[in-house]
Amino acid sequence: MTKKVWFQVGIGMIIALLIIKYVVEIHWIFSPFYIIIKTIFIPLLLGGVLYYISEPLQRLMEKKGAPRWASILTIVLLLAGIVTGILLMIGNPISDQVNNLVENAPNIEDKIMDAADIVLDNKENLPPQIETFVDSVSSSIQTVMMTGSKYIVSFVSGTVTAAFTLILVPFFFIYMLKDHEKFAPNIYNLFAGERRTWVKETLADIDNVLRSYVQGQVLISLILASMMYIGYLIIGLEYALLLALFAFFMNMIPFIGPWISLAPALVIAVIQDPILVVWVAVITLVAQQLESNLITPNIMGKSLDVHPLTVITIVLAAGNIGGFLFIIIAIPTYAVIKAVVKNIYEERKKIKEAATKTV
Numbered sequence: 246m247t248k249k250v251w252f253q254v255g256i257g258m259i260i261a262l263l264i265i266k267y268v269v270e271i272h273w274i275f276s277p278f279y280i281i282i283k284t285i286f287i288p289l290l291l292g293g294v295l296y297y298i299s300e301p302l303q304r305l306m307e308k309k310g311a312p313r314w315a316s317i318l319t320i321v322l323l324l325a326g327i328v329t330g331i332l333l334m335i336g337n338p339i340s341d342q343v344n345n346l347v348e349n350a351p352n353i354e355d356k357i358m359d360a361a362d363i364v365l366d367n368k369e370n371l372p373p374q375i376e377t378f379v380d381s382v383s384s385s386i387q388t389v390m391m392t393g394s395k396y397i398v399s400f401v402s403g404t405v406t407a408a409f410t411l412i413l414v415p416f417f418f419i420y421m422l423k424d425h426e427k428f429a430p431n432i433y434n435l436f437a438g439e440r441r442t443w444v445k446e447t448l449a450d451i452d453n454v455l456r457s458y459v460q461g462q463v464l465i466s467l468i469l470a471s472m473m474y475i476g477y478l479i480i481g482l483e484y485a486l487l488l489a490l491f492a493f494f495m496n497m498i499p500f501i502g503p504w505i506s507l508a509p510a511l512v513i514a515v516i517q518d519p520i521l522v523v524w525v526a527v528i529t530l531v532a533q534q535l536e537s538n539l540i541t542p543n544i545m546g547k548s549l550d551v552h553p554l555t556v557i558t559i560v561l562a563a564g565n566i567g568g569f570l571f572i573i574i575a576i577p578t579y580a581v582i583k584a585v586v587k588n589i590y591e592e593r594k595k596i597k598e599a600a601t602k603t604v
Contacts, residue, residue, distance in 0.1 A: 285417075287410050290574070292417030296425065297459035299324065303422060317422045321415075335486060342484050443592050450584045458577045465540055466496035469503060469532050473510075476528035482510065483517050496536075499556050499576055503533045555579075 299320045306316040429452070433444040474489035482488070492506035507529045514521035556576060563575035 285413070287570075288413035289417050291410070291414045292421055293455070294459050294463070295324070295414070295418045296421040297456050298463060299422070300425075300456070301460070313423065317419060320422065321419065335490075338486050339490070342487050346484060346487070443588065447585060447588045450588060451581050454580045454584050455577060458580060462497055462499065465536060466493050466502070468540055469493075469496045469536055472532050472535070473503075473506070473528060476532070477510070477525075480521055480524040480528070482514060482521055482525065484513055488513065498560060498572055501557060501560060503529055503536065 302323075303316045303320060306319060307313065311319070429445065429448045432448060433441050436444050470489045470493035473492045474485055477485035477488060488506070488510050491509060492503065495506040496502040498505065507525070510525045510529070511522055514525045559575045559579050560572050563571035
């Protein structure tokens with residue numbers, strides 16, 4: 246029985262749960278490691294994204310005979326030039342729209358509060374479920390307003406953390422460009438024989454999954470954000486550039502990203518002109534359909550092979566567990582785990598077939 250897969254998996258799950266239980270109970274021992282991981286995780290993540298975006302260019306340059314230092318220098322200067330160019334092109338429009346939004350914030354707030362008052366005054370005429378939801382939202386808003394100073398302090402500390410993160414990102418990024426070939430050998434050289442081959446192939450599959458996801462999702466997000474920006478300009482929606490920029494980051498979340506970016510656009514549309522709500526919904530629907538039926542299949546193909554229902558389930562669970570950051574990393578993490586499990590299954594299948602042939 247001990248050789249059965251279900252028994253080994255069960256024992257492994259029990260051991261994993263026990264480890265998690267004791268880590269939680271004696272967390273003070275692991276708190277320094279948690280702080281270290283928390284500090285470097287975001288810079289490492291952003292550095293990895295930049296690496297996978299720029300890796301094709303580095304590979305092309307070195308294939309043409311450029312030395313490693315020249316490819317790194319070229320990529321860094323090129324990214325700096327792109328960022329500078331983007332800031333020069335959209336910096337002033339974004340600044341104007343932000344200033345305009347800040348100036349109109351009291352008016353927007355008044356209109357939202359007037360709408361909220363109408364809903365609260367008539368909530369008794371609403372179905373019980375909606376009435377309960379309205380009470381919950383109202384209570385949440387009051388809680389936020391009562392603890393405003395706490396959120397201001399959190400915002401200030403978050404700004405400091407973000408600045409520190411931005412300083413670390415280039416170091417991780419340049420290190421990855423310089424020594425990325427050394428990572429996998431340092432791991433699979435710890436093993437020997439067939440296990441070494443399996444680890445090498447598994448790491449290669451993980452690298453392919455992450456590369457396909459990052460490069461594909463960034464390109465898809467850029468295309469969708471551009472489509473939404475053009476659509477918002479056509480219908481004359483205010484703050485079109487800010488909304489498109491928000492959509493770019495939200496579209497990093499597969500399938501449901503465009504719908505998340507819909508919320509602020511609808512709010513602006515309702516305040517500006519209620520008829521624009523229909524056009525904003527149409528633009529989002531068209532973008533979503535093009536993304537799911539045309540853009541994503543042609544850009545990412547079957548590289549991840551994750552069903553949309555699975556994506557939605559993973560994203561919702563990740564959001565409840567760890568918020569927005571977990572939502573961003575949930576899908577690639579799932580894809581990596583899936584690749585590892587698939588390789589384990591194929592390896593066990595090979596071993597079983599070899600044993601059968603021997604007998």
